[in-house]
Amino acid sequence: MRRIASPALLATTLMTAPVAALAQVTVDTAQGPVTLRDNPDSVAVYDMAALDTITALGVTPKGSIDNILVPALRDAAAGATPVGTLFEPDLEALAGLAPDLVIVGGRSSTQLAAVSQVAPAIDMTFGPDLLADARARIDAYGALFAKTAQAEEMTATLDSRLADLRAAADGQGTALIVMTNGPKMSAYGAGSRFGWIFDATGLEEAVPGLDDATHGQAISHEFIAQADPDWLLVVDRGAAIGEDAQGAMETLRSDLVAGTTAWQQDHVIQLDPAATYISAGGYGSTMAVLDQLTQAFAD
Numbered sequence: 001m002r003r004i005a006s007p008a009l010l011a012t013t014l015m016t017a018p019v020a021a022l023a024q025v026t027v028d029t030a031q032g033p034v035t036l037r038d039n040p041d042s043v044a045v046y047d048m049a050a051l052d053t054i055t056a057l058g059v060t061p062k063g064s065i066d067n068i069l070v071p072a073l074r075d076a077a078a079g080a081t082p083v084g085t086l087f088e089p090d091l092e093a094l095a096g097l098a099p100d101l102v103i104v105g106g107r108s109s110t111q112l113a114a115v116s117q118v119a120p121a122i123d124m125t126f127g128p129d130l131l132a133d134a135r136a137r138i139d140a141y142g143a144l145f146a147k148t149a150q151a152e153e154m155t156a157t158l159d160s161r162l163a164d165l166r167a168a169a170d171g172q173g174t175a176l177i178v179m180t181n182g183p184k185m186s187a188y189g190a191g192s193r194f195g196w197i198f199d200a201t202g203l204e205e206a207v208p209g210l211d212d213a214t215h216g217q218a219i220s221h222e223f224i225a226q227a228d229p230d231w232l233l234v235v236d237r238g239a240a241i242g243e244d245a246q247g248a249m250e251t252l253r254s255d256l257v258a259g260t261t262a263w264q265q266d267h268v269i270q271l272d273p274a275a276t277y278i279s280a281g282g283y284g285s286t287m288a289v290l291d292q293l294t295q296a297f298a299d
Contacts, residue, residue: 023037023038023039024036024037024038025037025038025039025143025144027122027140027141027143027144028136028139028140029122029123029124029140030105030109030123030124030125030126030127031112031122031123034122036101036120036122036144037100037101037120038144038146039144039145039146040099040100040101040144040145041100042062042063042097042098042099042100042101043059043061043062043063043099043100043101043102043103044061044062044063044064044080044081044083044094044097044099044101044102044103044115044119045061045063045064045065045077045080045102045103046064046065046083046084046086046089046102046103046104046105046108046111046115047086047103047104047105047106047107047108047109047124047125048068048069048070048073048106048278048279048282049105049106049124049126049137049279049280049281049282049285050103050105050124050137050141050282051064051068051070051073051076051077051279051282052070052072052073052279052282052283052284052285053134053137053138053141053282053283053284054103054141054145055073055076055284056154056282056283056284057138057141057142057145057147057150057151057154058147058150059141059145059147060076060079060080061076061077061080062080062081062097062099063080063081063082063083063093063094063097063099063102064077064080064081064082064083065077065082065083065084065085065086066082066084066085067085069240069241069242069274069278070274070275070278070279070285071274072274072275072284072285072288073279073284081093081096081097083097086106086107086108087107087108087110087111088111089108089111089114089115091114091115091117091118094115094118094119095118098119099118099119100119100120101119101120101121101122102115102116102118102119102120102121102122103121103122103124104121104122104123104124104125105123105124105125105126106125106126109123109125124137124140126280126281128191128195129196129199130195130196130280130281131162131196131199131200131286133281134158134281134282134283134286135155135158137281138151138154138155138158138283139151139155142154154283157287158283158286158287158290161287161290161291161294162200162290164290164294165200165201165290165293165294165297166200166201166202168293168294168297168298169201169202169203169293169294169297170202172201172203172230172231172297173203173204173229173230173231174203174204174205174206174229174230174231175197175198175201175203175204175205175206175229175230175231175232175233176205176206176207176224176227176229176231176232176233176262177189177192177194177197177198177233177234177235178219178224178232178233178234178235178252179194179216179234179235179236179237179277180234180235180236180237180238180246180247180248180251180252181237181238181245182238182243182245182246182251183246183251184218184251185218185219185220185224185251185252186215186216186217186218186219187207187210187216187217187219187223187227188210188212188216188217189205189207189208189209189210189211189212189217190205190208191210191212192210192211192212192213192216193214193280194233194235194276195212196280197233197289197293200290200293201293201297203231206227206228206229206230207223207227221252221254221256221257222256224252224256224257224260225256225257225259225260227260228260228261228262229260229261229262230261230262230265230267231262231267231268231269232252232257232260232262232263232267232268232269233269233271234248234249234252234268234269234270234271235248235271235273235276235277236248236270236273237273237277239273239274240273240274240276240277240278241277241278248270249268249270252268267296269292269293269296271289271292271293272285272288272289272292275288275289276289
């Protein structure tokens with residue numbers, strides 16, 4: 001016997017289905033608030049910090065870039081469909097994947113318009129206050145993927161680790177952040193892309209007023225010697241991007257640098273290159289750098 005749905009059940013079904021289909025959430029992005037489909041099933045990610053944070057929340061990307069330069073994130077993207085590079089998205093592959101959402105940011109942010117032709121897309125680039133934006137991104141992804149409880153736990157853990165680092169770094173003096181690129185060196189101050197490290201540690205700048213340009217201020221061994229920092233924090237760009245180039249310690253090695261307080265006291269920290277340079281602001285990357293610094297100051 002064929003069953004006929006009751007009018008009440010039919011009415012309930014008709015009212016419920018469209019509401020579920022149209023469920024939306026508004027999240028903060030680098031371009032302002034954006035309203036999106038709630039809890040998208042399929043996500044393609046062109047930003048390593050975003051990949052870092054959403055996978056920490058338990059979200060598995062369906063699409064990502066061809067070459068993951070952050071070792072800690074390779075397993076997370078192992079099953080994802082390759083959809084191009086940070087600078088050149090493969091729009092045909094992206095269309096074939098047909099994701100519900102595309103996330104760009106940082107190096108891939110210029111591709112927002114291109115990928116938006118294929119699917120809804122958001123730009124999650126970090127602003128100058130990386131730590132504040134890291135928290136904001138955790139909150140945004142938590143709301144977007146219906147994982148607010150996990151997001152709150154992650155933020156609480158991040159704040160706890162920041163407090164631990166502040167305590168360990170208290171009274172540790174001055175620091176100079178140097179990025180090497182083969183034989184070249186640049187210094188970064190509080191207003192730079194790595195300035196969040198000064199915020200996180202509370203360390204004083206060995207050289208206040210450095211150029212806050214993206215590529216830092218070109219420096220020499222003499223510059224480091226004159227700065228004479230208590231701590232030398234080093235980012236090896238070549239190692240971060242997988243280049244077979246002269247390493248950071250080889251670049252730094254000289255009698256002038258060897259005479260600094262940092263070198264004499266073994267206060268030279270080689271920061272995790274990928275976590276600091278490629279996926280900075282991502283949850284796991286931020287935690288890794290915080291833990292590395294805390295351990296160094298506690299030793």
